[in-house]
Amino acid sequence: MITMKRVRKTYPNGVQALNGMNIHIDKGEFVYVVGPSGAGKTTFIKLMIRELKPSEGLIQINGNNLGDLSDKQIPYLRRKIGVVFQDFKLFTKLSVYENIAFALEVIEEEPEQIKTKVMDVLDIVGLKSKARFNTSELSGGEKQRIAIARAIVNQPAILIADEPTGNLDPETAWSIMGTLEEINNRGTTIVMATHNSHIVNTLKKRVIAIENGKVVRDELGGSYGYQA
Numbered sequence: 299m300i301t302m303k304r305v306r307k308t309y310p311n312g313v314q315a316l317n318g319m320n321i322h323i324d325k326g327e328f329v330y331v332v333g334p335s336g337a338g339k340t341t342f343i344k345l346m347i348r349e350l351k352p353s354e355g356l357i358q359i360n361g362n363n364l365g366d367l368s369d370k371q372i373p374y375l376r377r378k379i380g381v382v383f384q385d386f387k388l389f390t391k392l393s394v395y396e397n398i399a400f401a402l403e404v405i406e407e408e409p410e411q412i413k414t415k416v417m418d419v420l421d422i423v424g425l426k427s428k429a430r431f432n433t434s435e436l437s438g439g440e441k442q443r444i445a446i447a448r449a450i451v452n453q454p455a456i457l458i459a460d461e462p463t464g465n466l467d468p469e470t471a472w473s474i475m476g477t478l479e480e481i482n483n484r485g486t487t488i489v490m491a492t493h494n495s496h497i498v499n500t501l502k503k504r505v506i507a508i509e510n511g512k513v514v515r516d517e518l519g520g521s522y523g524y525q526a
């Protein structure tokens with residue numbers, strides 16, 4: 299499903315963020331990506347969603363080599379991969395409903411399908427009653443649920459989450475984990491970069507640790523392994 303072979307990424311300023319990454323993640327897995335600040339986690343994520351191109355190496359998503367993708371094909375890749383970020387990245391002037399509908403409008407979904415799909419994902423994240431609210435009227439946890447709903451509305455095979463609980467209090471962070479587990483149980487592969495040692499050590503999953511742009515540990519049911 300996700301394969302990286304000998305991937306290197308050097309930024310224009312000469313920083314080598316990834317330094318020979320090899321990784322394979324299968325369909326349906328839930329994987330934590332951990333590592334010290336500056337280890338290369340966000341760079342790894344940006345390469346998977348083709349926000350960045352590798353300097354060297356092979357990246358395959360669902361058998362497609364990202365290196366062969368033209369810029370025009372990127373929206374099709376983004377249908378297979380949903381992304382959520384620590385800071386939610388919602389459109390603050392739009393309602394909850396409009397934020398999610400937007401992800402369908404850009405791929406020219408049939409208008410009558412949009413309402414059904416938006417309400418279905420709002421149901422999954424437990425926020426159907428807030429469809430007409432403005433995003434500024436939501437709590438942090440609710441904002442993250444809406445960001446997750448938007449990321450999964452195209453039914454992507456993979457959901458990538460970069461520090462999804464980073465801005466949330468512990469209780470809210472746990473409820474977001476419940477939502478992510480439910481999405482994973484429906485068959486979506488989840489890759490989550492995190493600094494949350496408590497979550498990683500309690501809700502055991504495969505743990506991939508990155509240091510200096512390389513995988514240094516890859517364990518099923520692994521622990522966080524760094525000072526919190």
Ligand SMILES: Nc1ncnc2c1ncn2[C@@H]1O[C@H](COP(=O)(O)OP(=O)(O)OP(=O)(O)O)[C@@H](O)[C@H]1O
Nearest residue numbers: 309311313315333334335336337338339340341342
């Ligand atoms: N746009 C950029 N230009 C130059 N260097 C960058 C850029 N983005 C990241 N870096 C550098 O690349 C390295 C990896 O950064 P990255 O953001 O991938 O780490 P990270 O593991 O996600 O860190 P954190 O846990 O602090 O978010 C760091 O040395 C960082 O300073």
